[in-house]
Amino acid sequence: MRRKTLTQYLIEQQREFNNIPAELRLLIEVVARACKSISHAVSKGALGGVLGSAGSENVQGEVQKKLDVISNEILLEANEWGGHLAAMASEEMEDVFHIPNRYPKGEYLMMFDPLDGSSNIDVNVSIGTIFSVLRCPDNVTEATEQDFLQPGTQQVAAGYAVYGPQTVLVLTTGHGVHCFTLDREMGSWVLTQENMRIPEDTKEFAINASNSRHWYPPVQRYVGEMLDGKDGVRGKDFNMRWIASMVADVHRILNRGGVFMYPADKREPDKPGKLRLMYEANPMAMIVEQAGGAATNGKQRILDVQPTKLHERVAVFLGSKNEVERVTRYHADA
Ligand code: AHM
Ligand code: MG
Numbered sequence: 001m002r003r004k005t006l007t008q009y010l011i012e013q014q015r016e017f018n019n020i021p022a023e024l025r026l027l028i029e030v031v032a033r034a035c036k037s038i039s040h041a042v043s044k045g046a047l048g049g050v051l052g053s054a055g056s057e058n059v060q061g062e063v064q065k066k067l068d069v070i071s072n073e074i075l076l077e078a079n080e081w082g083g084h085l086a087a088m089a090s091e092e093m094e095d096v097f098h099i100p101n102r103y104p105k106g107e108y109l110m111m112f113d114p115l116d117g118s119s120n121i122d123v124n125v126s127i128g129t130i131f132s133v134l135r136c137p138d139n140v141t142e143a144t145e146q147d148f149l150q151p152g153t154q155q156v157a158a159g160y161a162v163y164g165p166q167t168v169l170v171l172t173t174g175h176g177v178h179c180f181t182l183d184r185e186m187g188s189w190v191l192t193q194e195n196m197r198i199p200e201d202t203k204e205f206a207i208n209a210s211n212s213r214h215w216y217p218p219v220q221r222y223v224g225e226m227l228d229g230k231d232g233v234r235g236k237d238f239n240m241r242w243i244a245s246m247v248a249d250v251h252r253i254l255n256r257g258g259v260f261m262y263p264a265d266k267r268e269p270d271k272p273g274k275l276r277l278m279y280e281a282n283p284m285a286m287i288v289e290q291a292g293g294a295a296t297n298g299k300q301r302i303l304d305v306q307p308t309k310l311h312e313r314v315a316v317f318l319g320s321k322n323e324v325e326r327v328t329r330y331h332a333d334a
Contacts, residue, residue, distance in 0.1 A: 006032055006169070006180050006189035017175050019156075023106055024173070027084040027133060028157060031110075032169055032180075032189055034078035035129050035161040038071045038115070039182060042127065042163045051122050059094035059311055060276075067121050068092055071114035071129065085110055086136035087143035089310055091279055096145055096310070105141075108156070109134045109148055111279040111310075116160070117245025126164035128247030132283040133157040145310050152282035152303035160247045160283065170196070170254065172290040177254065198293035199257035202320040204239045206249045207261040214265035218298065218330040223261075246275065250284050250318070254291055259319040259327070263298065272297070273315035277307055281314045294324035298331040 004012075010028060014020040020028070041050050054064040072092040079085055080097075083104035088097040091113040099105050110133050117127040133156050137147050159171040167182040169189055179193035205226055212223065229237035241258070243249050249260045264273045275281050285295035285302040295302045295318035305314060317327050 004191040006191070009178065009180075009191050013173060013175065017173075019175065020173055023084045024108065024133070024157065026082055027079070027106075027108055027110065028159075028171065028173075030078050030082055030084070031075070031112075031131055031159070032161075034075045035167075035169060036182060036187070036189075037074045037078070038067075038129060039161070039163050039167040041070055041074070042067065042121075045124065058092050060091070062118075064092065065115070065118050065121050067127075068115045068118055075112055075114050075129070079110065082106070084108055086140065087147070088112070089145075089148055089279070090114060091276060091311075094311075096143060096148065098142065107136055109136050109143060111148065113276070113279045116247045116280065117243070120243070120245050125245065126162055126243065126248040127245050128160050128162045128251075130160045130247060130280055130283050131158065132279055132286075148278065148310055149307045151306050152277075152285055155282060155286050155303075158283035158286040160250070160287070162245075162247050162251050164248060164251075168192070168251070170251065170287060172287050174286075174290065177287050177291040179254075196254045196291045198254060198288065198291045198320055200292070200321045202253075202257035202259060202323055203236060204241060204256070204258040205261070205323070206241050206243075206253075206258060207263075208242055208244070209240070211265055211267075214267045215263060216265065216334075218327065218334045219261065219263045219265075221334075222327045222330050246280060246284065250288070253293070253319045254287070257320045259317065259323040261327070262316045264315045271313060273313050275314060275316050277302070277305060277312045277314040278310060281316050281318075284316075284318060288318045292321065293319050294321045294328075295319075296324055296328045298328060 010025045054069045084106035089111045112131040157173045169180045176195040180189035181192040226238040297315045
């Protein structure tokens with residue numbers, strides 16, 4: 001069987017839906033190429049000298065790993081010269097990255113988490129890259145943070161790569177979710193799953209249970225009922241998984257269902273969770289919704305949240321629709 005490459009898929013989508021103009025296609029292909037380079041660096045591990053700490057901290061006060069810094073550089077360098085972007089923003093940079101004056105500017109804004117699941121780098125567990133694409137508002141010559149602060153509903157594309165046993169790229173441009181596998185011999189991304197769908201019900205959940213004593217009552221109730229299994233109100237047993245790489249947890253959910261949670265908790269009442277709205281939660285929420293799932297912050301749809309700052313955090317409940325609706329209902333009941 002002759003398989004489709006990413007390029008062919010993008011061109012055919014444009015013909016069918018008229019939603020991937022040349023500039024957006026270039027953007028997606030450049031990001032995909034950058035993910036290929038990151039995958040290459042990741043796979044070298046100790047042989048490439050890429051493991052361990054970079055000896056610096058990012059804007060969130062987290063220690064940066066060498067691969068966080070390398071992946072960020074790869075994405076910036078790949079995307080700065082093509083003329084498709086007005087500006088970029090990253091988990092690893094406090095401020096907006098402006099396109100250098102020597103290059104033309106384009107009409108899109110891109111945000112990314114260059115290397116998600118950093119705590120897994122040195123132990124050879126799946127990690128990934130997450131990205132979100134917005135349109136730059138009209139008549140903006142030098143994009144600022146303000147221009148990025150659009151709700152997730154405005155995303156024109158979102159995707160992630162997983163560097164695991166296989167390297168895959170999962171993409172949506174608003175017409176379903178599709179998965180491409182990196183063919184290392186050919187060096188190309190090949191379409192391997194079309195229109196991924198998340199089952200509406202599930203018997204699997206993902207949460208960092210070491211924080212359970214800090215959870216608020218709705219999360220305590222929801223997880224408690226699942227742990228009660230057959231003997232409790234849910235009347236069925238549940239299985240638990242936690243990879244500590246959102247990309248890998250979400251990828252499992254896209255393939256076989258499940259619910260992923262990173263709630264806010266009582267430790268820091270002013271902090272609405274760990275994950276970042278604009279380059280982690282929003283792209284994942286778009287992908288999950290496009291695959292028939294749901295994503296909320298416990299109170300509202302994540303994609304409807306109006307961001308107030310670039311590195312804003314948000315509580316996350318996403319995955320199988322009926323489960324996300326249930327945990328969201330428990331929040332309303334409380
Ligand atoms: P990172 O972007 O610094 O890697 O942090 C995000 C990651 C998610 O991928 C994952 O779901 C979560 O942090 C794991 O957190 P914990 O260490 O609390 O298990
Ligand atoms: Mg991350």
